[in-house]
Amino acid sequence: MEVKETYNGKIREATIGLGDTAVTVGGETSLPLYMFEGAAPNKPVIALEVYDTKPEDWPEAAIAPYADVLDDPVKWALKCQDEYKADMICLNLASTNPSTGDRNGADIAPIVKAVADAIKIPLIVYGTANADKDAEVMPKAAEACQGKRALIGPVEEENYKTVAAAALGFDHLAAPHSPIDVNIAKQLNILITQLGLAPERVIIDPTTGALGYGLEYCYSVMERLRLAAMTQNDSMTQMPMINQIGREVWKAKEVKTSEADEPAWGDAETRGVLWEALTATALIMAGSNILVMRHPKAVELTRQFVAALTGATN
Amino acid sequence: MKTHKVTFYPDNRVAEVADGESVLTAAIAAEVHITATCGGDGDCGKCRVIVDDGAIVTKQTPKVSDEDAAKGYVLACLTSVTSDLKVLVPPETRLGIVPEETEEAVTYGKMMTAAEEAESLDAITLDPPVAQFFLTMTPPTLDDNASDTVRLTRALRQAGVDEPVIFKPAALKEAAVACRQEEWQVTATVRRDPEQALVTMLQPGDQTGRAVALAIDVGTTTVVGKLIDLDTKEAVAETSAYNRQISCGEDVISRIVYSQRPGGQARLRELVVDTINEALRRLLTAADMTQDNVVAVYAAGNTIMQHLLLGLNPKYLREEPYIPTATTFPWVRARELGLKLGPRTNLYPLPCVASYLGADIVAGIVAAGIPTSEKLSLYIDVGTNGEMVLGNNEYLVSCSCSAGPAFEGGGVKYGMRATFGAIEEVLVDPTTYEPTIKTVGGKRPIGICGSGLIDALAEMFEAGVIDAKGKINVDLPTDRTRIGPSGPEYALAAAGDNGADRDIVITEADIDNLLRAKAAVFAAVMVLLDSVSVSLQDVDRFYIAGSFGRHLDAARAITIGLLPDLPTDKFYYIGNGSLWGAHNSAISREKRAEIAATAARMTYLDLSTNNKFMDGYVAALFLPHTDATLFPSVKTGARA
Ligand code: FES
Numbered sequence: 001m002e003v004k005e006t007y008n009g010k011i012r013e014a015t016i017g018l019g020d021t022a023v024t025v026g027g028e029t030s031l032p033l034y035m036f037e038g039a040a041p042n043k044p045v046i047a048l049e050v051y052d053t054k055p056e057d058w059p060e061a062a063i064a065p066y067a068d069v070l071d072d073p074v075k076w077a078l079k080c081q082d083e084y085k086a087d088m089i090c091l092n093l094a095s096t097n098p099s100t101g102d103r104n105g106a107d108i109a110p111i112v113k114a115v116a117d118a119i120k121i122p123l124i125v126y127g128t129a130n131a132d133k134d135a136e137v138m139p140k141a142a143e144a145c146q147g148k149r150a151l152i153g154p155v156e157e158e159n160y161k162t163v164a165a166a167a168l169g170f171d172h173l174a175a176p177h178s179p180i181d182v183n184i185a186k187q188l189n190i191l192i193t194q195l196g197l198a199p200e201r202v203i204i205d206p207t208t209g210a211l212g213y214g215l216e217y218c219y220s221v222m223e224r225l226r227l228a229a230m231t232q233n234d235s236m237t238q239m240p241m242i243n244q245i246g247r248e249v250w251k252a253k254e255v256k257t258s259e260a261d262e263p264a265w266g267d268a269e270t271r272g273v274l275w276e277a278l279t280a281t282a283l284i285m286a287g288s289n290i291l292v293m294r295h296p297k298a299v300e301l302t303r304q305f306v307a308a309l310t311g312a313t314n
Numbered sequence: 315m316k317t318h319k320v321t322f323y324p325d326n327r328v329a330e331v332a333d334g335e336s337v338l339t340a341a342i343a344a345e346v347h348i349t350a351t352c353g354g355d356g357d358c359g360k361c362r363v364i365v366d367d368g369a370i371v372t373k374q375t376p377k378v379s380d381e382d383a384a385k386g387y388v389l390a391c392l393t394s395v396t397s398d399l400k401v402l403v404p405p406e407t408r409l410g411i412v413p414e415e416t417e418e419a420v421t422y423g424k425m426m427t428a429a430e431e432a433e434s435l436d437a438i439t440l441d442p443p444v445a446q447f448f449l450t451m452t453p454p455t456l457d458d459n460a461s462d463t464v465r466l467t468r469a470l471r472q473a474g475v476d477e478p479v480i481f482k483p484a485a486l487k488e489a490a491v492a493c494r495q496e497e498w499q500v501t502a503t504v505r506r507d508p509e510q511a512l513v514t515m516l517q518p519g520d521q522t523g524r525a526v527a528l529a530i531d532v533g534t535t536t537v538v539g540k541l542i543d544l545d546t547k548e549a550v551a552e553t554s555a556y557n558r559q560i561s562c563g564e565d566v567i568s569r570i571v572y573s574q575r576p577g578g579q580a581r582l583r584e585l586v587v588d589t590i591n592e593a594l595r596r597l598l599t600a601a602d603m604t605q606d607n608v609v610a611v612y613a614a615g616n617t618i619m620q621h622l623l624l625g626l627n628p629k630y631l632r633e634e635p636y637i638p639t640a641t642t643f644p645w646v647r648a649r650e651l652g653l654k655l656g657p658r659t660n661l662y663p664l665p666c667v668a669s670y671l672g673a674d675i676v677a678g679i680v681a682a683g684i685p686t687s688e689k690l691s692l693y694i695d696v697g698t699n700g701e702m703v704l705g706n707n708e709y710l711v712s713c714s715c716s717a718g719p720a721f722e723g724g725g726v727k728y729g730m731r732a733t734f735g736a737i738e739e740v741l742v743d744p745t746t747y748e749p750t751i752k753t754v755g756g757k758r759p760i761g762i763c764g765s766g767l768i769d770a771l772a773e774m775f776e777a778g779v780i781d782a783k784g785k786i787n788v789d790l791p792t793d794r795t796r797i798g799p800s801g802p803e804y805a806l807a808a809a810g811d812n813g814a815d816r817d818i819v820i821t822e823a824d825i826d827n828l829l830r831a832k833a834a835v836f837a838a839v840m841v842l843l844d845s846v847s848v849s850l851q852d853v854d855r856f857y858i859a860g861s862f863g864r865h866l867d868a869a870r871a872i873t874i875g876l877l878p879d880l881p882t883d884k885f886y887y888i889g890n891g892s893l894w895g896a897h898n899s900a901i902s903r904e905k906r907a908e909i910a911a912t913a914a915r916m917t918y919l920d921l922s923t924n925n926k927f928m929d930g931y932v933a934a935l936f937l938p939h940t941d942a943t944l945f946p947s948v949k950t951g952a953r954a
Contacts, residue, residue, distance in 0.1 A: 157783060181932060182929075183929065183932040183933040183935075183936075183940050184932065186933075186940045186941075187782070187783065187935075187936050187940050190782060190936075190940070190942070191781060191782060191783065194781075194782070234941075236940075
């Protein structure tokens with residue numbers, strides 16, 4: 001006997017970018033990957049990270065694939081697009097972090113514009129999650145990529161009025177970021193939609209924990225968001241979700257430690273790639289729609305997993 | 315040891331204290347009652363006084379602004395006496411008197427009227443646990459040679475006393491004379507417990523018709539007492555006073571903390587006993603009676619108040635797993651507790667359920683008739699703790715949550731109790747953002763009380779001064795919202811408005827405290843409903859008890875998501891349910907038994923480790939609530 005659940009909820013579809021290369025995510029009518037109970041018209045997509053400045057703290061294995069482009073965000077983004085076939089680019093404005101670069105909005109606006117203009121695939125622009133700093137930087141960044149319908153994040157409780165308003169004003173989407181808490185995720189969605197941003201332009205960033213670093217908390221919060229969306233038809237949870245995976249995985253001790261320091265742990269690259277792919281696949285099962293990743297080989301593994309699950313061929 | 319004289323104005327009371335003692339200690343010694351919400355830890359900033367003359371050593375504190383410091387304001391608890399002093403206690407710091415309850419019409423729901431109170435008294439058959447019986451006996455003869463006590467027992471049987479009769483030694487001693495003095499006519503005072511009738515006093519002749527009982531609600535903030543005529547069942551006098559323990563902290567937790575200081579527990583008992591004695595003195599004067607008329611005392615309070623009154627150490631009520639010494643208590647001699655009553659007068663402490671669910675609540679739900687009704691009722695009493703009970707004649711579940719002192723004006727910069735000068739009503743114009751305020755007694759505004767805070771929050775939310783997270787929009791075209799010394803704030807009264815001598819503002823931190831308080835209460839309500847799988851809509855009657863509930867504008871409380879969004883015809887205010895239950899106990903053995911049985915059959919849910927509570931709490935930290943479907947009327951603005 002076949003037991004099937006029917007759901008009264010549905011995840012909204014959200015489209016990032018414009019024209020032929022726009023990417024649509026969401027639209028599920030069942031719990032994640034319950035393809036026997038509903039439809040999942042859009043596959044999870046993968047965005048590759050690009051930093052606005054040469055990263056200082058990446059382990060060797062993560063540097064290697066980008067060694068020739070790390071100084072130039074535009075070339076870096078094009079490499080991700082053309083060589084590694086990213087679905088999207090996530091431009092991380094790391095240099096605005098007050099404790100490191102502390103560059104301001106005017107400094108990074110030209111970089112955002114250059115990257116946005118260079119790539120064909122959709123753009124995600126992320127600040128440093130410093131609420132005050134992002135409130136200054138993100139409106140400038142949003143302005144710089146006006147006309148691209150990018151995804152702007154993170155929108156925090158403390159700065160939603162500025163950051164979400166910038167997304168609204170410059171016709172982008174917004175990624176509200178909540179601290180692994182279903183209620184706060186909902187509250188932030190209510191607040192930013194009350195500002196006038198359509199719920200179809202909201203992608204939830206529920207906070208990502210890497211494998212071994214809170215993945216299970218992240219998983220259960222995402223699962224609860226999806227249960228609320230599907231079984232309770234809770235409108236303020238029915239948005240697609242984004243996970244910042246690369247950033248979290250590649251700072252884990254198990255990933256950063258070199259083989260020389262821990263011979264028993266084996267090859268550092270393999271370790272890092274598997275760590276990232278495992279985190280990504282777990283989050284796909286939890287309902288992630290946009291996976292922001294770092295290592296091309298981890299992306300490859302994750303794509304194979306998606307293909308196997310959805311029966312799609314890549 | 316060097317001592318100094320500290321004189322407090324305007325009361326003109328003096329205390330002699332040791333060098334280095336705090337001004338707060340001096341005030342307690344001088345019986346000047348100062349608001350000390352945090353119990354003297356320097357945290358609440360409420361114990362503001364002005365030192366007029368004399369030498370002091372005071373600790374710097376951000377709780378007193380530089381401007382105020384320049385005017386001579388210090389915190390009494392952080393200031394030590396180093397010479398003779400003159401201290402002025404400003405109005406916002408004084409404990410003051412409890413304003414008379416006015417029979418205000420409530421705009422949302424239904425208030426129990428005096429007529430209904432009388433009607434409910436009528437329905438109770440007079441049968442007091444401590445009663446006086448006028449007995450007439452046949453004199454003994456050589457043939458009928460039964461002892462005095464046998465004769466008395468026979469007479470009591472005839473009067474309807476069918477429990478085994480026991481004589482207290484004091485009564486025995488006076489039996490011989492009492493029986494014979496008025497030709498075998500005596501008045502027996504009898505305490506009737508389910509298992510026995512205890513004769514406590516024998517007086518010659520007919521002394522009945524003059525007996526009263528004292529019913530008291532021992533509240534954390536307010537003590538309310540009534541003298542009850544044991545013939546008519548009615549109250550002959552009523553009075554209330556602030557619990558003098560307030561000088562040792564506003565809420566039950568700070569009282570427990572205080573009780574653990576050297577001499578703290580004894581001090582707290584003394585203070586509450588003083589409060590009761592003062593109330594008693596006023597009651598006896600009003601009723602033109604003496605202590606001899608009082609045959610029994612019935613005290614209802616929360617579990618901590620019951621412990622402190624009885625001299626039981628409350629320490630373990632606060633430590634996991636939160637166990638009280640007792641939840642049912644024996645009769646105790648009133649005089650042993652320090653009450654100014656006759657040596658034979660006993661006090662009955664009404665029974666509690668758990669450390670944070672006390673006799674006040676049990677008494678209240680019985681007074682509301684919940685344990686015998688088929689209707690599903692939700693009973694809630696909000697103060698520094700929110701206590702609630704859900705149930706009917708089949709089951710009763712209860713829980714409590716710490717709401718913090720915000721609703722009593724604590725933890726709020728300009729918060730105060732609902733006494734004269736407290737802003738109790740607020741309107742905010744949605745176009746100009748200008749407030750309109752009303753104060754208790756129409757006096758010059760000196761602070762904001764709980765109901766004023768709820769009003770302000772609801773109005774600010776509806777006018778768009780704050781968002782659903784309680785954040786103040788400082789970009790509005792008004793100078794009412796601004797960045798103040800402690801962050802964003804909204805000025806309810808500017809110095810000069812309505813005679814205010816300082817700006818009275820609500821800060822974002824105040825709003826956070828209020829949000830936390832309301833979120834705890836609402837989350838607890840939801841956990842209670844969930845525990846028996848019923849929904850809000852299944853609730854037939856929603857009872858609001860307590861003096862806070864009485865002043866509360868329920869419609870506003872719904873707007874901020876403190877109270878559930880139920881139609882007006884389900885709301886009932888029962889005022890002081892605790893006192894009402896004590897009154898019932900005083901006139902009816904059946905009621906007293908019902909209260910005991912109710913306490914015994916109540917289920918208590920501990921929320922301290924309840925995940926659903928934590929989750930519901932975060933969901934409720936939003937205006938009105940993260941789940942807007944729970945508050946349909948707030949969204950549409952159309953309340954039934
Ligand atoms: S600050 Fe003095 S009693 Fe709280």
